[in-house]
Amino acid sequence: MRASLRRGRTWIVVAVALLAGALVLVALQGAIRAPGPPLAADDPAPGGAxxxxxxxxxxxxxxxxxxxxxxxxxxxxxxxxxxxxxxxxxxxxxxxxxxxxxxxxxxxxxxxxxxxxxxxxxxxxxxxxxxxxxxxxxxxxxxxxxxxxxxxxxxxxxxxxxxxxxxxxxxxxxxxxxxxxxxxxxxxxxxxxxxxxxxxxxxxxxxxxxxxxxxxxxxxxxxxxxxxxxxxADAAEAPTLAELTPGWVSPVLVLLVVATIAAGIWRGRRFGPLVVEDLPVHVPASETGEGRARLYARSSARLRAIDQIRIGTIRRLSAVLRLPRSADVDAVVVSAAQATGQPAASVRALLVDAVPQDDRELVRLARDLDGLERAVHAAIAPDPSLDATDPTGRRT
Structure with a gap:
């Protein structure tokens, strides 16, 4: 909300200035302009009677x-x-x-x-x-x-x-x-x-x-x-619109109409199909994610961005920990805490409760989520650097 206000403060200032100017103009018109025609019998203004x-x-x-x-x-x-x-x-x-x-x-x-x-x-x-x-x-x-x-x-x-x-x-x-x-x-x-x-x-x-x-x-x-x-007033003696209009107005209007039509034809032409590829067009997932991330960044939706990262992390942790599809977040928190040896409260704060207040905190939470996922993988999955054929368990 604060970030939105900061981005839009210029337009807010302009709107407030326009509103204040309109109010001043109305006040000045009310103070200067008489409420009725000059010398009106019911007009108490200076120009009335x-x-x-x-x-x-x-x-x-x-x-x-x-x-x-x-x-x-x-x-x-x-x-x-x-x-x-x-x-x-x-x-x-x-x-x-x-x-x-x-x-x-x-x-x-x-x-x-x-x-x-x-x-x-x-x-x-x-x-x-x-x-x-x-x-x-x-x-x-x-x-x-x-x-x-x-x-x-x-x-x-x-x-x-x-x-x-x-x-x-x-x-x-x-x-x-x-x-x-x-x-x-x-x-x-x-x-x-x-x-x-x-x-x-x-x-x-x-x-x-x-x-x-x-x-x-x-x-x-x-x-x-x-x-x-x-x-x-006598409407019959009043000058017509044609009499009041200068002679150059009609040619200029015709020229403007022709220019508008020409501009519409020029800008409205389509040189070939809008999309070269045959539909449906394949959009890589990375582009979709990057575009959504830019939208979140533009609107300062930090909580929504971190929630999307948390959803992916919880889904992958559930798969690594061999939890059923019906398992809730609390089950994932308990299993991850047991696997890594971290306090359950810390894991829950990382996966659910923590709210980023600025971009720096958002980046920190994203890194901590990645670290938690790596820690769970390291605790559950075998170390690929160990040689399974070596009875001593020495690294290759």
Missing amino acids: QALARVLADRGVEVRQVRSLDAALAEARRGATVFVHDGLGVLDRARIGELAAVADAIVVARPDFASLEVLAPGVRLAGAVDGAPGAAGCAVPAADRAGTLSDGQRLLTIDDDAAASGFTGCFPSGDGFAVVAGTAPDGAEVVLVGATTPFANESIDEAGNAALAVGLLGARDEVVWYLPGPGD
Whole structure:
């Protein structure tokens, strides 16, 4: 057992290292990755928005989180404020237009190009502000109560056409604004918040973020918290696998298939019979014994190896001592002890009880067994060096 552990300690160390690395990776992912999507109303992680949802609920606002466009459309028709954060960018212009056509009020956190083109034509993305933006400076009640916003805001610009259609900006920084409000072409009241910081758990308590978020989403008794999922994407407009695959992939795949088939034919050929000799093949007993001994040595099966030697020794001693086939080991021990004059306990320990602890002891036991067998032969069989015709018994 110890020898097996010594031989396999390298693989054991590798397995333990891989297991430890997997556990560390799982722990890091659990600590870094949010349990839910960004700005989820039931997510307590730093990137979630559970704090805002609970504040709204305490103020009597019913917050219903949905993950499909159909559910959002159904709730919007009832007059609820629609809060949208399309972090994956799955909504196309047609779906955003469907939502704008039935909603009375829409608040969009970190809008993308499609949302701006449908809800606020003429409003564009303008990067991020360095530090905190300026004071509200607009007539939007929620922004006016907030006063200021924290660092990390993203900016939106308003061109002349958007300004002429009624869009106004709050919290300016240069030519951009952190919040833009106006009326969409379909008639919905739209508020575009450039960043997610006013809504996220980790930053909602900074500056006037909480006042802005509560003011925008708490104006009505119901809020539809809509986080689009992959199921809202238009599968018909999604690129096919052939469109996403580079042109060189197909020839390489064909070449790999041809090479695999050729390698299989090459390695699978048989040049003549596997065994030249006519079966059954005769294997010398010495090769069998040597192979079995190597297997015992490789697996450190010392006790099994010495037992095989003992079995052969006991069988030969039984034949030399003229014992019947039914004789047990104890009979062989007694007869061998009587023939050699050795103590029966020593003979029994040698033939049965002794257990080798290492290779050196295994070799010693094998030599002692050979010596016992020679001693029995010398005691039982006549000495071939004595001349039987010489009455004096002198050696020849």
